[in-house]
Amino acid sequence: xxxxxxxxxxxxxxxxxxxxxxxxxxxxxxxxxxxxxxxxxxxxxxxxxxxxxxxxxxxxxxxxxxxxxxxxxxxxxxxx
Amino acid sequence: xxxxxxxxxxxxxxxxxxxxxxxxxxxxxxxxxxxxxxxxxxxxxxxxxxxxxxxxxxxxxxxxxxxxxxxxxxxxxxxxxxxxxxxxxxxxxxxxxxxxxxxxxxxxxxxxxxxxxxxxxxxxxxxxxxxxxxxxxxxxxxxxxxxxxxxxxxxxxxxxxxxxxxxxxxxxxxxxxxxxxxxxxxxxxxxxxxxxxxxxxxxxxxxxxxxxxxxxxxxxxxxxxxxxxxxxxxxxxxxxxxxxxxxxxxxxxxxxxxxxxxxxxxxxxxxxxxxxxxxxxxxxxxxxxxxxxxxxxxxxxxxxxxxxxxxxxxxxxxxxxxxxxxxxxxxxxxxxxxxxxxxxxxxxxxxxxxxxxxxxxxxxxxxxxxxxxxxxxxxxxxxxxxxxxxxxxxxxxxxxxxxxxxxxxxxxxxxxxxxxxxxxxxxxxxxxxxxxxxxxxxxxxxxxxxxxxxxxxxxxxxxxxxxxxxxxxxxxxxxxxxxxxxxxxxxxxxxxxxxxxxxxxxxxxxxxxxxxxxxxxxxxxxxxxxxxxxxxxxxxxxxxxxxxxxxxxxxxxxxxxx
Numbered sequence: 001x002x003x004x005x006x007x008x009x010x011x012x013x014x015x016x017x018x019x020x021x022x023x024x025x026x027x028x029x030x031x032x033x034x035x036x037x038x039x040x041x042x043x044x045x046x047x048x049x050x051x052x053x054x055x056x057x058x059x060x061x062x063x064x065x066x067x068x069x070x071x072x073x074x075x076x077x078x079x080x
Numbered sequence: 081x082x083x084x085x086x087x088x089x090x091x092x093x094x095x096x097x098x099x100x101x102x103x104x105x106x107x108x109x110x111x112x113x114x115x116x117x118x119x120x121x122x123x124x125x126x127x128x129x130x131x132x133x134x135x136x137x138x139x140x141x142x143x144x145x146x147x148x149x150x151x152x153x154x155x156x157x158x159x160x161x162x163x164x165x166x167x168x169x170x171x172x173x174x175x176x177x178x179x180x181x182x183x184x185x186x187x188x189x190x191x192x193x194x195x196x197x198x199x200x201x202x203x204x205x206x207x208x209x210x211x212x213x214x215x216x217x218x219x220x221x222x223x224x225x226x227x228x229x230x231x232x233x234x235x236x237x238x239x240x241x242x243x244x245x246x247x248x249x250x251x252x253x254x255x256x257x258x259x260x261x262x263x264x265x266x267x268x269x270x271x272x273x274x275x276x277x278x279x280x281x282x283x284x285x286x287x288x289x290x291x292x293x294x295x296x297x298x299x300x301x302x303x304x305x306x307x308x309x310x311x312x313x314x315x316x317x318x319x320x321x322x323x324x325x326x327x328x329x330x331x332x333x334x335x336x337x338x339x340x341x342x343x344x345x346x347x348x349x350x351x352x353x354x355x356x357x358x359x360x361x362x363x364x365x366x367x368x369x370x371x372x373x374x375x376x377x378x379x380x381x382x383x384x385x386x387x388x389x390x391x392x393x394x395x396x397x398x399x400x401x402x403x404x405x406x407x408x409x410x411x412x413x414x415x416x417x418x419x420x421x422x423x424x425x426x427x428x429x430x431x432x433x434x435x436x437x438x439x440x441x442x443x444x445x446x447x448x449x450x451x452x453x454x455x456x457x458x459x460x461x462x463x464x465x466x467x468x469x470x471x472x473x474x475x476x477x478x479x480x481x482x483x484x485x486x487x488x489x490x491x492x493x494x495x496x497x498x499x500x501x502x503x504x505x506x507x508x509x510x511x512x513x514x515x516x517x518x519x520x521x522x523x524x525x526x527x528x529x530x531x532x533x534x535x536x537x538x539x540x541x542x543x544x545x546x547x548x549x550x551x552x553x554x555x556x557x558x559x560x561x562x563x564x565x566x567x568x569x570x571x572x573x574x575x576x577x578x579x580x581x582x583x584x585x586x587x588x589x590x591x592x593x594x595x596x597x598x599x600x601x602x603x604x605x606x607x608x609x610x611x612x613x614x615x616x617x618x619x620x621x622x623x624x625x626x627x628x629x630x631x632x633x634x635x636x637x638x639x640x641x642x
Contacts, residue, residue: 008631012170023162028326035317043301057165061364078354079635
């Protein structure tokens with residue numbers, strides 16, 4: 001049981017790190033240097049702040065759901 | 081057919097749909113009234129959450145705000161979506177496992193304290209009321225523009241409708257109505273966006289059109305940057321706020337989102353912990369459709385607007401310009417008397433003022449879209465405002481009947497009487513909300529930002545620490561919440577309302593605006609809570625056991641009966 005919780009916390013740590021990097025990192029703190037890179041009509045930093053980070057948020061939640069459903073089964077704490 | 085006839089038809093049809101659903105899904109028990117019986121499917125719950133979340137502000141004002149803020153608009157885009165990641169990962173599954181009806185329930189039980197419960201009830205009511213007043217106002221504005229009735233009449237119609245389905249159906253009625261409202265509002269948002277994207281950039285998806293080339297071969301955003309430079313505005317893709325302020329506002333909005341009671345309560349309505357996780361994912365997906373379109377609309381609208389008005393003869397302005405001039409939301413003052421519109425960043429020579437709120441509503445007209453599209457936008461704006469208002473009213477009525485009457489004043493109240501109290505609470509809340517909709521206090525705009533700051537400074541740390549830190553005790557959590565809220569209130573009153581000696585932007589602490597200060601207040605809350613909890617006596621064993629059980633999903637189904 002201790003291990004289930006520990007693993008859960010590890011997942012949270014990794015996913016929230018990505019959450020922070022795409023929004024506060026790419027969208028705010030490093031927006032200027034990233035703006036030097038262009039993808040089509042978008043400056044990359046600007047794209048992250050107004051589009052990219054939102055797409056990543058959605059993906060993060062679905063990845064989390066998958067990971068946790070698997071973890072629940074592995075430790076036999078899933079709902080019957 | 082003219083716009084008004086179309087509006088009557090489309091809005092009328094959508095209202096008939098909501099009322100039909102409300103009658104079909106009446107609530108028979110308190111459990112149905114509070115959490116829709118705990119049996120909503122995750123997909124439906126995701127849609128309902130999205131409609132609940134996206135208010136008149138998201139639908140009507142946000143794209144307009146972004147079109148005037150450029151890059152800085154990212155604070156809303158990221159702030160109002162990123163919170164769902166926190167909700168899904170840190171809150172929703174555990175609160176669902178905990179399995180009661182409300183946020184004050186959690187605070188009261190986890191911190192074994194009636195004072196804690198009362199503080200939470202008061203916060204929930206304040207946060208919800210500030211929010212709901214703005215929604216009723218939004219209903220009034222849409223009615224008055226498109227049906228040409230006075231704003232008051234619009235508010236009355238909105239009140240009657242919300243009264244009907246919130247009071248009758250409770251959470252169950254609201255949830256299924258919101259599913260319908262989501263469909264209406266997202267359709268109404270996307271249709272004009274797609275039309276305009278095709279007109280401007282030949283791209284069907286606005287999200288891609290945003291980064292495509294316009295007719296003259298330059299990229300849309302480069303063109304917009306160029307126009308901004310010419311007129312003296314900050315570049316569209318750079319913005320003008322300081323980095324630390326953008327950071328703080330984004331964080332405060334994210335954390336505030338995850339601490340708002342009317343959002344959290346959504347995750348009590350699904351059958352399982354698993355469903356709580358996935359429905360947060362669905363909710364964010366449905367929200368993201370609108371939130372990734374909004375910045376595209378902002379950029380399109382800005383380009384269209386500048387191209388239409390800048391350095392053009394006033395006499396040649398199209399019909400929509402005069403229509404909105406009548407509402408005083410567009411104003412032209414010919415300062416140099418040459419009959420040409422000079423739209424400049426410089427206040428002294430600028431001759432045109434435009435209210436940001438009209439960009440989404442005026443967009444179809446500016447782009448010459450058919451009349452039924454304009455009517456559709458009206459129906460969408462109403463769906464957005466009504467769905468949010470209903471969700472908030474439910475939180476208020478639940479706070480009164482469940483958290484105050486059932487849990488504190490009269491624990492022996494019968495099921496039937498509690499349900500009646502909940503309905504009376506909802507009815508009372510509708511009336512108060514309507515009053516504020518008709519007589520909006522001047523500080524409405526200020527307090528909506530306050531709602532997020534308050535939620536960030538109070539609920540969020542208390543809930544997170546309650547789940548992830550077993551050692552967190554009553555003394556720590558309550559002192560953290562109280563000091564967090566008071567600090568936030570102090571800062572808002574000082575810099576927004578001019579109390580405590582007032583102050584200007586130059587006096588902001590660390591250069592952080594009141595909108596972003598929730599981040600600081602939240603950190604203070606956490607530090608105080610941790611310190612105090614380590615200096616006072618540990619959490620009782622049975623509460624530690626409670627925390628242990630909410631960490632594992634199994635057994636959630638039984639927990640809901642109380």
